[in-house]
Amino acid sequence: MLEGLPCGRHADPHAGLAPIGLPPLPDTPGSDPRPTLRTLAERTGLHTSTVSRALRRDRASDPTAALVHAAATELGYRPDPLAAGLRSGRTGAIGMVAHSLTDLAQALIHEEVDQYVLAHGYDVLVAATRDDPEAQRKRVELLLSRRVDGLIIADAHRDGAYADWVATLGVPYVLVMRGAPGHPAITVDDELAGRMVADHLADLGHTRMAHLAGPSWSAASYGRAAGFRARLAERGIGLEDDLVEPGGLHATTGRAAMERLLDRRRDFTAVFCASDFVAFGATSALGAAGLRVGDDVALVGYNDLQAATAMDLTSVRTPQDELGRIAAEALLAAIDGCEPQSRTLAPELVVRGSTAGSGAPLADAAGAAR
Amino acid sequence: MLEGLPCGRHADPHAGLAPIGLPPLPDTPGSDPRPTLRTLAERTGLHTSTVSRALRRDRASDPTAALVHAAATELGYRPDPLAAGLRSGRTGAIGMVAHSLTDLAQALIHEEVDQYVLAHGYDVLVAATRDDPEAQRKRVELLLSRRVDGLIIADAHRDGAYADWVATLGVPYVLVMRGAPGHPAITVDDELAGRMVADHLADLGHTRMAHLAGPSWSAASYGRAAGFRARLAERGIGLEDDLVEPGGLHATTGRAAMERLLDRRRDFTAVFCASDFVAFGATSALGAAGLRVGDDVALVGYNDLQAATAMDLTSVRTPQDELGRIAAEALLAAIDGCEPQSRTLAPELVVRGSTAGSGAPLADAAGAAR
């Protein structure tokens, strides 16, 4: 790959910081490269090691600590995580690997993780993998080469291979959102959520339902579908294979999935979607087919994002913020040497207008439509 | 703030990584900490400096380079960016500061930036600021302390204070999406976009329009509104102040804004929204008020996200992916010493069903509704 020629003036090799006669220019004090431990040491008349310890309140007398801190704030000293990490092995950074931050659910988790660990002096390095195993390996290795102190994995796959590999890396880690057997994970009880949706729709009188499923490699998507199917079966209502369509997680994939489904069948009265965005896409496809959500067909989303409220979509609330916070908490604890504990959070069904109608006369409406 | 006790067993100061007696076995050679330049040097009988140069193909004979590379791949050597950065000042990381990655437009830009710089050997460190000036300063400083080689600023404010400050930092930087006067920026011609929307709606016959505006501190949001208003004026159609409502960028804020607007007026026939999500929220509020998008009232979004396609929403396509890629390109060039060039990308109006009806009889419909 040809590296495009920059544009002429390259970085002046002598421009570094203060290459040669460091102190021939003592008159420009504004360009002090940036205070370092040595600066503080000279300033306070102490040794750099003492300053280092004083800053971390580690075996330092009160007066010394005060002196050092005063000098530090005065000079605006900021420790260099690179140097510290090099020696100590702790970088104060954690890695989070997501399948994509354009998935709002993952972005929300990231946001919360970021907030939480920031308050504890950590930074987050994110990497997106688009669920590609090759990318997962590469990006985790990249994070590792940056020496992150721990990993939050938000894109685990149900076949534990990926998580198993992460576990061998010798770095503290926590899965979030998507679990994998035998690994510490902060998840929502997706199976229960599926059951709740099944009950809700069955209670409304629906007897023929469809499911726009998420990616099968995600334990979260899988759990939803499994719970939904299981509960329907328990109530004597089947979920026909023909009415289950893979729908991804995005609006476009959801629309396409619904279009495929409508090409095949029109006799369902309710649809459970793998995500809110899939539900939006489905809404659009249904509308184009002359079917109205809430009246002609009941629609349930997943995650209860803000947009679901706005769109009057019945959805399952999965507390992303709590997921993120608890995962971050667990990871920091693991970094401090704790055995990380798995947690399963309870989902909550939020009923809105998209499941307002009853399940009775819909087949007719569908038949009459268009 | 009380630091929650980890869980009992604190980090054993002598434990380093392996917590307790995890591997008391020092004879396992598989756990070689990880190959370093010295490892390679001993292996090849060369000096570390030679190895370092050979790896970067800098003044090394062909046979030496081959030897070193062979050893490197055999041992799975990965250079340590921390150590390299410490010495060289270049960390191979760039910083991106966004207002929030839960804003899909920003997430898309981040994704593209990430992809692009990854292919060129860089990592991205993101920071979200929620448009809070305090957070902007803090997080940029954090990025700087991690010694990023450059900055991509996606949350600039129209009052140039923030961008001006960034410019004084002595780090290459590029603004993206939101510009600021006098700074290199990759943006969309938002003013033109506003004009295009105005023309589209005016051509349809609308004469009384509303605007759900984005944050006024964003040059992007501001430009949309300004262009919209200016073009309407040129065509002899006013935009009443009473019909401009601040609507944020999210679905919930959009819904709330539309509700406020509807409380006040119902005689508008078209609404230009600052973002697609605002339009979704507005759709919901309009529906609750008995008004149907496309029939009773025309709705235009902004950004043309996937969901807009799915929801049949007329929108302005602003190529986030190109924005991200070009910004990344510009920043890497700037890091190589080039003067960064600003670029303005052309928006594109994508007409869909939400502006299907004509502007004529809507006031009546609105009046009759409910």
Add this chain to the structure above:
DNA sequence: GCCGGACGCGCAACCGTTTGCGTATGGCCC
């Protein structure tokens, strides 16, 4: 009054790479 231990601090060796400089070697030209 003496001894032991805790405490505060300095010293110097690291962590893994890069890089200015010095040196030895080889090839080339005259």
Add this chain to the structure above:
DNA sequence: GGGCCATACGCAAACGGTTGCGCGTCCGGC
């Protein structure tokens, strides 16, 4: 065949912190 330059490589000093170790001092206990 001698002088010269380029080239390939080694040496050691950085970069900015952290940390094991050792020493001196002060304090308390008997």
